[in-house]
Amino acid sequence: MNKTVTIVSCVIFAALLLGYNSRVFSVELFGLFKMNGSTAEDLKRIRDFNPDSDMFYLPDLGDKEFFESVDDLSICRRSEVREHLYTYLTSGREYVKKSIERSYYYMPVITAILKEHPDIPEEIALLPLLESGFNPEAVSRSKAVGLWQFLSGTSSRLGLRNDQWTDERRDIEKSTTAAIRHLRYLYKRFGSWDLALAAYNGGCGQVGRAMDRTGAKDFWSLRENGALSNETSQYVPRFAALVIIYRNRRLSGLSGELNIPRPAATENVQVNTPVTTGELCRICNVNMEVIRRYNPELKTGVIPSYSGTYTLRLPEESLKYWNEYF
Known part of the structure; x- marks a missing residue:
């Protein structure tokens, strides 16, 4: 019984230690990219950074599969990845923010x-x-x-x-x-x-x-x-x-800068009668921007009737109007 308790305790301790180390090296790694602007000097520092001597801990890269190395951040041992992290968090920051939004x-x-x-x-x-x-x-x-x-x-x-x-x-x-x-x-x-x-x-x-x-x-x-x-x-x-960056928005300093939208829940409906997007907006009490956002494939103001029906994505809150009309 005591042996079992000891083993379980060791496993729990190891898991806690691993989690602690993960948080520590994540914070330390992202601290490398907290800069006010993009300069040649900073970029050189990013390139010359040595994970084994310049920070507490970073997992070994070894022969890990690509997404495994992204997940545990060991891919940051590659200078080219660090360079792109630096670029996206400095000169490319606005692009990244808008894309995430x-x-x-x-x-x-x-x-x-x-x-x-x-x-x-x-x-x-x-x-x-x-x-x-x-x-x-x-x-x-x-x-x-x-x-x-x-x-x-x-x-x-x-x-x-x-x-x-x-x-x-x-x-x-x-x-x-x-x-x-x-x-x-x-x-x-x-x-x-x-x-x-x-x-x-x-x-x-x-x-x-x-x-x-x-x-x-x-x-x-x-x-x-x-x-x-x-x-x-x-x-x-x-x-x-x-x-x-996407997975670590808080650590990368982006989370407080994002204007996160609150998109409506949507659902697909089958259109089997000729209708224009203008009529659709009026019938479903929804604006054209919403129709366009969720159905960007439409080239004209007419809903096509391929094979008699067309699948359209609408906000759930507008479905009651759709069902009443059709």
Whole structure:
């Protein structure tokens, strides 16, 4: 009995000590990025930082899987991740804040879809933070569109419609489902999430050719060999930095600066009769901004009737008006 109690006590003590150490090194690590501005001197200090001598404790990186190293912050042993943390918390701070604020409108939908796909890491829900700043209206210089920034060719292969009525690259649910399918394929092809993410950004061809040319089997070796484009080589560490910031908004000093919206709960309805968005606003007692926010795929003021019906997302509080009218 005494032996059992001793073992249990040791386990509890070890867990408490681990939790304490985690809090200590998290606070200490984020203290590194508390600065009033962005300077070359500070950036050099971030690059030269040595986790083993300049702070109390940081978990070893070892050969951890990408998201495991993000979760326990050991990926911060990589100077490129620290540099992006520094940039996002200084010169990129306003961009990050606005992106996080917009995420509150779409994360509930994205995380609900991801729960249906347990093979996909939950952190993938935050990829739009990097891709589009959680702006479904975003269009890149290369004409990629939507939260997940699909090019026309990729979206077509994934079955997303783009016609005179809608661009489903902007559809929150359909584009998220397509992104999951695409990322699953990339993971199966390359065998790791950092390589899959690199291919999501730079394409399968770039990553595959870089691996064949160098013989490297992991993202970080490809990056160190200069085998990837600059954008793709920065993509994975940038995503790691943004996930860390999002998950540690209080420690990074952002929580008190955010204007967090209170989005309405929404629900899908089936539209099976011709109606304009203007009529919809009048019938459901909702403003056009709300319709546009949750149905950004619509190109015109007309709700299309593909196959006789169209799925529309409305605030739950407006459903009583919808049901009364239709």
